[in-house]
Amino acid sequence: MMKRNLLVIGLATLLGACGFQLRGVGSGEFALKELALDARNxxxxxxxxTEAQLQGYGVRLHAGAPYKLxxxxxxxxxxTASYTGSVRSAEYELNRTLDYQIRGSKNLLxxxxxxxxxKIYLHDGSNLIGSDQEASQLRDEMRAELVQQLVMxxxxxxxxxxxxxxxxAEARLRAEQEALEAARKAEAEATAPQQSPLQLPLQLR
Incomplete structure (x- = not known):
């Protein structure tokens, strides 16, 4: 666990030091100064x-922030991307995705x-330990790139x-609520029992 934590800190330091500058993002300043952060894991x-990256750029993370990541x-x-000349070796393609949302007041999306x-890596059947280590390192790099994309x-x-x-979002919510209320009112009027017109007794002269 200690080794993993050191790896996370090392990746965060590396990305904060040069990753954004090399890609031309600029000074690394954030217009958003505070965010809430929520994650399934x-x-x-x-x-x-993600926490280390945002805090490294001066973003304050707390539950009371107006917007939530x-x-x-x-x-x-x-x-399997391709097979090499050896039957025991093959190139594997790894695809890693991160779905995220920004939510605001009233938890509106x-x-x-x-x-x-x-990423693509070579799996060598004759060197399973080396292949597994390469795949593990590649996964760490991919995770770091995902976070880099997100923060950018x-x-x-x-x-x-x-x-x-x-x-x-609030305007859409009001429109949906008004449409729902109108539909309920129309349904109630359609299903209400119809009253017969009031008949007055005839007066004989």
Whole structure:
């Protein structure tokens, strides 16, 4: 466990030191100064690395923040990419995805997206230990790249943009509630018993 924690810290330091600068993101400043963070696997490596990255850029993470980052689901798929000359060796393609959301007041969904990374590695049947170590290292690199993609996208968001998304989400919610209420009222009127017209007694002269 200690080794894993050191790896997470090392990756976070490496990405914070040069990853964003090399990709031309700029100074690394965040317009969002605070966020709540929620994840299905709260103690997973991806969550820890995300926390380290955001805090490294000065983002305060706390439950009372106006907007919440939700790490919804992380998945990995593997398939055989190709076979080499040796029957016991093959190239494998790893696909790793991270679905995430931004939620605002009243837990309204403001936006959702997916980060994805693909890598290919050689599995040598005659060197299983070496192949497994390479695959494990590759998975760590892919996780770090997923978090890097996520943080880069968050870096582009501004409070004004999220405020507008919040207003749009609230307007959609009101429209849906009004439409539902109108449908209920129409249904109630359609199923209400019909009253016969009041008949007055005839007066004989």
């Amino acid at each position: 709260s103690y997973g490596e991806t969550t820890r690395l 939700v790490l919804v689901r992380e998945e990995e798929k593997q398939r 403001l936006l959702e997206d997916q980060a994805s990374v693909q 996208r968050l870096q582009r968001l501004t409070p004004a943009q999220l405020d507008q998304l919040q207003a749009d």
